[in-house]
Amino acid sequence: MQRQLSLLGHVLKSNGSRFPRPNQGFLPPLRQLPRNLSTDGGTESKEPSFDPFLQSPTKGLIYGRLTGIGKNTLKTDVIHFFEGCGLTMQDIKVDYNRTYASFGMILQFSSWTVFDTATRLITRKGRLYRLEKVDRGQWDLLKFYDGKVVLLQGVPRNALPEDIERFLSGCNFDASSIQIIVRPGFPDPSRFALVHFPSQIEAMNAFRVKNRSFCLNNPILMRVLQ
Template sequence: MSKLNLIGNLGRLNGLLRSTRSNQSFLPLFQREATRHFATDAEQKDSSLDPFLRPPSTGLAYGRLIGFGRNTLKTDIINFLEGCNLTPQDVKVEYNRAFTSVGMILQFPSRIAFDSAIRLMNRNGRLYKLERADRSQWDVAKSYDGKVVLMQGVPRNALPEDIERVLSGCVYNSSSIQTFVRPAFPDPVRLALVEFPSQVEAMNAVLVKNRSFCLNNQILMRVLQ
């Protein structure tokens, strides 16, 4: 082999070695960039997950309770969920257009408290059903706070003065009286809502005036929670 051919082969060999070393240094860099890219994608996906799927936090959590009876009170649920740190202000009763209770929206101090409520219900035989809810459901639900009385069976031709006559002797806000007509069988039913200054006054009115007569109709009264 000539000296020139030998020198050429050595040059090509040195170039190949340099290229190999360059590729080896590039590979870890590529791996690091790829790992960083995939990690960023994963973080973005995690951040878009439903808040209920994230780890428990100290933020408020909301649930909707169904399966309770018509006469179930807020205090019944609070006592049932003892240890979940609920107060009467953390419970709102949902009513339909006929003012029949159809659910309760519960505001828990944390996701941990919500999970504790689920476990407690499972242990106690699932008397009620608790499902997740969000803040919008809580905001929409109206709380009557035990200070509003529903009067059912008000005559269609009754005037506000007739309703006030029924409530004679009770302490209430006369300007708060609202009347509604709701479909019923065989005839539509007229309802009235009356606001009282306190829960005690509202309950006293029901105890004293329930089944009183307005004109010729007997009135049924109950407190809205």
Template sequence: MSKMSLLGTAIRSNCFARNSKLNQGFPSLLGDSPRRFSTEPQQPQDSPPDPFLQTPSTGLVYGKLSGINKHTLKTDIVNLLEGCNLTLNDVKVDYNWNYMPMAMMVQFRSRSAFDNAFKLIARKGRLYKLERADRAKWDILTAYDGKTVLLQGIPRNAIPEDIERFLSGCDFDASSIQTITKTAFPDPIRLAVVHFPSQTQAMNAFITKNKGFCLNNQILMRVLQ
């Protein structure tokens, strides 16, 4: 082979080697695994399942029932949701700072009982609205169970002994008297809650003492559920 032929072969080999290295470098600029184009639409990833839908049929389920007023009783709710196997212990009242009932928390024995409550409300209790609630909300609510009485209009200068004299003749726990002062316009509101041994004793105090006077103030009373 002539020298010119050998020189041409060497030049062509050198160019081929350099082109090969350049071609191998392009994927590293675009990523180790270049994307392949496809005309098929990408399938969306499945969203995580709703935890509520995974509630065991035998597990406790909690609901918040709104649309109640200050005259709504726990017995009203138990009767409304007849067939859901509720007792009075399965219902708690959610009061605001002024002890006005805002909603009721209901404890259902199963998911099927919760679903049944939805159907009952749609059929005969459309003034109410039932929604899923967290157990933590249920746990922090106090169950007064009709044994606690709220006294509204307590004089600002009244002391516990004045409240005891107002409730004289009633069977109550004097150590349970708790006074609460709330900021309001034009004057602060002073409340007191008193615990009684039974629902009967609490109702008796309401009947005999409601709208009576403590010092110079008329006292309005309400039994808390």
């Protein structure tokens, strides 16, 4: 028994260095860099993305309603007035009322910068024009006549499309496009006719040749819609 106790003490003494002392803890592992908690598993943090809707728009088409124009104001007059803004005939739509009298235009600008330039031109030139921003929906609602549609005013109440064709005989127009429009009026309703032509030249030619001519003994006033 004494020999066994002696052997046990020898073993504990020789292996004592393998066990930690009561007041001695294990060395902590090397400190690791904090991991990014993003779901993509990346190790580098990403800068927060900038929301483009929080900044002022600087690109894209801008639409403005121009009022204060006269009944005879042409698109070319507006283009000349806003010289330097890059407007073309296709950037302008005329806003007509129910009797096809123009009371404004919708302009399409290439950017906010150009729109601001246009507003400064109005202030500098001292015109009675007024330009206010509108959304694209108002632009889309307007028809684009492009100088190829002629308005006939004073159409007799008993006139038929065939009578309009005879009135425009000798002109190159689309007979299938003739549209007779009736508007309430006093003492009698007003009657108009819209006729489409293949080009601006053909429309202007019909205006020069047929304006103030007679249809069923009624004088017809003609106007080219822009």
